[in-house]
Amino acid sequence: MSFFSGFDFFVVLIIALIPAILLGLREKSLRFYRMFLTGAFIFLIYHKSPQELLFLLSYAILALYVVKLYGFLRARYGRNKYIYGHAVLIVLIPLIISKIELFMGQSLLGPDTTIYGFLGLSYIFFRVVQTIMEIYDGVIKDVNGYQFLTFLLFFPSLSSGPIDRSRRFFQDDEKIYTKAEYNELLEQGIVKIVLGLVYKLPLSGTFLYIMNTYMLNKFDPLHVIGYAYFYGFYMFFDFAGYSLMAIGTSYILGIKMPDNFNKPFISIDMKDFWNRWHITLSHWFRDFVFTRFIIDSARKRRFNNRLTAALVGLLLNMTLMGIWHGLEAHYILYGVYHGVLLGITEFYQKKSKFYKIYKDHAIYKICSWFVTLNAVMLGFLIFSGQFSAVVAAFTKYLGQ
Structure with a gap:
C-alpha cells in the first residue's frame, strides 16, 4: 500500500474517513481520531519494511527530544547561537546521511548495511527545523509532545507534503468546528480529492505515457522540446494531484492544510x-x-x-x-x-x-x-x- 495510490489505499481511506465525518458533523473534536488514524496509516504503509518504520519512529522521537530540550535551553540561556546551531545540526545529520547514501547507492557503514532513510524524511525535517527556528525567535514558547508528533507524522502530508507550519497546525488541531464550518470543510475536501484524482490518474498518466512512448531518448529539437513540455505537465498533474488529495483528506480531518499549487x-x-x-x-x-x-x-x-x-x-x-x-x-x-x-x-x-x-x-x-x-x-x-x-x-x- 502507498499513500494516495492504488485501489486498496483509497478503500481504506474512505472507510477511515467515515467516523471523522460523523464526528465533525456532530461538532466533536477530531484531535484524537486524527492521532489514531495517523498511527494506523503509518503501520499500514510501513509495516512491510520494518527497518524503514524503525527509522521513521526513531527520527520522530529524536526530533521531539531535540525540540523539547532546545525549548528548555532557549528559556534558560536565551538566543544562544551555539545551542541553536547544534539543535539544527542534530536533526539535519540524518538527512545528510540519507542523501549521501542514496547518491552512493550504499550505506556509509558498508555494502551489507541498510541505507538510512524512510519515505517522508525530507518533509519531516522541514517541520522540525521550522519549529526549532521559531523557538529560537521566541515565537513558540512551548510544544506539546503529542501534538508535535501528530504534526510531524500527520499521514496525508507525511510522504510528499504540503509542508505545513506548526503554529497554524496547532490552531487547527485544537479547534472544534461548528456543523456549518465542518460542512464547508467537508465539501471543499471532497472536491479537492476528486480533482486530485483527475489530475493524478488520467491527466498525469496520459502525459507520462506520451512522453515515454514517443519522446524518450530522441534528441532532435522537436522531440527534446516535446519531452520538456510533457515532462513539465506530467510533473504538475502528478504532484499537484497528490497535493490536492492530501489537502482534501486533511480538510475532512479538520486541518486546513495550505495549498501547494496555484496555476x-x-x-x-x-x-x-x-x-x-x-x-x-x-x-x-x-x-x-x-x-x-x-x-x-x-x-x-x-x-x-x-x-x-x-x-x-x-x-x-x-x-x-x-x-x-x-x-x-x-x-x-x-x-x-x-x-x-x-x-x-x-x-x-x-x-x-x-x-x-x-x-x-x-x-x-x-x-x-x-x-x-x-x-x-x-x-x-x-x-x-x-x-x-x-x-x-x-x-x-x-x-x-
Whole structure:
C-alpha cells in the first residue's frame, strides 16, 4: 500500500474517513481520531519494511527530544547561537546521511548495511527545523509532545507534503468546528480529492505515457522540446494531484492544510512562478533561508547594497533547494539554474526602465509569460536528468 495510490489505499481511506465525518458533523473534536488514524496509516504503509518504520519512529522521537530540550535551553540561556546551531545540526545529520547514501547507492557503514532513510524524511525535517527556528525567535514558547508528533507524522502530508507550519497546525488541531464550518470543510475536501484524482490518474498518466512512448531518448529539437513540455505537465498533474488529495483528506480531518499549487503555468516571471509552484516548499526556503540570509547579511554588512545581497541570497537559496532534491548533478544544476533566473529577474525589475514603463501593458505581459514558460520547461528538462543526454547528443551532432 502507498499513500494516495492504488485501489486498496483509497478503500481504506474512505472507510477511515467515515467516523471523522460523523464526528465533525456532530461538532466533536477530531484531535484524537486524527492521532489514531495517523498511527494506523503509518503501520499500514510501513509495516512491510520494518527497518524503514524503525527509522521513521526513531527520527520522530529524536526530533521531539531535540525540540523539547532546545525549548528548555532557549528559556534558560536565551538566543544562544551555539545551542541553536547544534539543535539544527542534530536533526539535519540524518538527512545528510540519507542523501549521501542514496547518491552512493550504499550505506556509509558498508555494502551489507541498510541505507538510512524512510519515505517522508525530507518533509519531516522541514517541520522540525521550522519549529526549532521559531523557538529560537521566541515565537513558540512551548510544544506539546503529542501534538508535535501528530504534526510531524500527520499521514496525508507525511510522504510528499504540503509542508505545513506548526503554529497554524496547532490552531487547527485544537479547534472544534461548528456543523456549518465542518460542512464547508467537508465539501471543499471532497472536491479537492476528486480533482486530485483527475489530475493524478488520467491527466498525469496520459502525459507520462506520451512522453515515454514517443519522446524518450530522441534528441532532435522537436522531440527534446516535446519531452520538456510533457515532462513539465506530467510533473504538475502528478504532484499537484497528490497535493490536492492530501489537502482534501486533511480538510475532512479538520486541518486546513495550505495549498501547494496555484496555476503555475500562467506565471509572468520567475518570481511569480515560485509563488505558484510547490508553494509550501518555496515559501519555506524564502522564510527560513533567504530572508534570514538577507537579515544576517545586513546586520554584518556583507554586501555594499541590498540588491547584491538579494542576488547572492537567491542563488544560495535555490542551490540549497536543488541539493535538497538530491546530490545528483542534474538536481544541483536545476537549483543553480533557477537561482540565476531569479537573480536576473530581480536585477532586471530593479534596474530596467523598460520594465518599469511597460510592465503593466498587455503585450509585455504576454511576451513575459511566453519567455517564463519556456524557461520553466527548460528547468524541467534539467530536473528530469535528460539534459546531459541532450547536450551530449547535440555536441556529437555538431562534431559530425
